Amino acid sequence: MRPLFHPALEDIKPEAILYALSDPERVAIYAKLAGASGGGTCSALADLGDRVIPKSSLSNHFKVLRESGLIRSERQGVEMRNQTRCTELDERFPGLIRAILTAYGQLPGQPKAD
Amino acid sequence: MRPLFHPALEDIKPEAILYALSDPERVAIYAKLAGASGGGTCSALADLGDRVIPKSSLSNHFKVLRESGLIRSERQGVEMRNQTRCTELDERFPGLIRAILTAYGQLPGQPKAD
DNA sequence: TTCCATAGTTCAGAACTTCGGAACTGTTGA
DNA sequence: TCAACAGTTCCGAAGTTCTGAACTATGGAA
Numbered sequence: 001m002r003p004l005f006h007p008a009l010e011d012i013k014p015e016a017i018l019y020a021l022s023d024p025e026r027v028a029i030y031a032k033l034a035g036a037s038g039g040g041t042c043s044a045l046a047d048l049g050d051r052v053i054p055k056s057s058l059s060n061h062f063k064v065l066r067e068s069g070l071i072r073s074e075r076q077g078v079e080m081r082n083q084t085r086c087t088e089l090d091e092r093f094p095g096l097i098r099a100i101l102t103a104y105g106q107l108p109g110q111p112k113a114d
Numbered sequence: 115m116r117p118l119f120h121p122a123l124e125d126i127k128p129e130a131i132l133y134a135l136s137d138p139e140r141v142a143i144y145a146k147l148a149g150a151s152g153g154g155t156c157s158a159l160a161d162l163g164d165r166v167i168p169k170s171s172l173s174n175h176f177k178v179l180r181e182s183g184l185i186r187s188e189r190q191g192v193e194m195r196n197q198t199r200c201t202e203l204d205e206r207f208p209g210l211i212r213a214i215l216t217a218y219g220q221l222p223g224q225p226k227a228d
Numbered sequence: 229t230t231c232c233a234t235a236g237t238t239c240a241g242a243a244c245t246t247c248g249g250a251a252c253t254g255t256t257g258a
Numbered sequence: 259t260c261a262a263c264a265g266t267t268c269c270g271a272a273g274t275t276c277t278g279a280a281c282t283a284t285g286g287a288a
Contacts, residue, residue, distance in 0.1 A: 001252095001253060001254070001265080001266060001267080002266085002267090014214070014217040014218050015136050015137065015138050015141075015218075016136075017217070018132045018133075018135050018136035018214065019132075019133070019136035021132050022129050022130075022132035022133035022136055023129065024129050027129075041264075041265095042264070042265065043263095043264065043265085054247080054248050054249075055248090055264085055265070055266090056247080056248055056249070056250090056265090056266080056267080056268095057246090057247060057248060058265085059264095059265055059266055059267085060246080060247080060248095060266095062265090063266090075254085075255090075264095075265090077255065077256070077264095078254080078255045078256060078262095078263060078264055078265090079255095079263090079264060079265085080264075080265065093213070093216070093217040094213075094216070095209060095213045095216070096213045096214065096216075096217045098213075099207070099208075099209040099210045099212075099213040099214075100128070100132065100210065100213075102207070102208070102209070102210075103128040103131070103207040103210045104128050104129075115236085115237060115238080115281095115282060115283070116237085116238095155235075155236095156235070156236065157234090157235065157236085168276080168277050168278075169235085169236070169237090169277090170236095170237080170238080170239095170276080170277055170278070170279090171275090171276060171277060172236085173236060173237055173238085174237095174275080174276080174277095176236090177237090189235095189236090189283085189284085191235095191284060191285065192233090192234060192235050192236085192283075192284045192285060193234090193235060193236085193284095194235075194236065
């Protein structure tokens, strides 16, 4: 297994962020992660209520989120702990993540829109 | 030629907006349009400085922007006048478009970032 | 009316991306 | 050493994107 790639803060590209968050499944995962404390594992986030994401697809979603700079993943024993990089990101792109989650109605503690 | 489709304000989906703006070429077009007064035509926006977009690709970019709800296009004689729907959109997704353009460093009157 | 130029759209096929099942890797605990 | 578990990688099928060529729509000139 290759080591996990995380872009440096200054290498994070807005197009990668927008692309990663243009998939509602990834947004749902990201929003759950933003709400969860202590870093969600992949399998804990696989169940979206209306469907369970196959694990290869999940793994790919996490890769997209990670390589766009939205999350940081690190192996902890047999599991992977994932956490958002929202504090860092807000410094680089002020207000962006919040505006996107608000648009989706996925801000932690907010009822889902639409 | 089919009539042009424009989604109603309430049918505009955040994923479509993010997807449309996850392509730097489309963002450049959109930002020029937001800066231009009177509605830019397709061909007036084809020249991105570092490359000229082929017209079939341009037409497709406009279609993506139009069908995501970001712009409104209307035929005026031989040309197509395009304008942003930013006022409407800001009502539906407050702060979203501005945060995205700021992230790209493409807000009208702002020097380009990166 | 007919013809031409211009602006943009549609078509088609090549190149690329995404999805998801099966096989694999790495870690832990028995 | 082995089994179980969490995730990753591989790979083929299905879908998407890109762009040149052909087409359509409009307006102006002859």
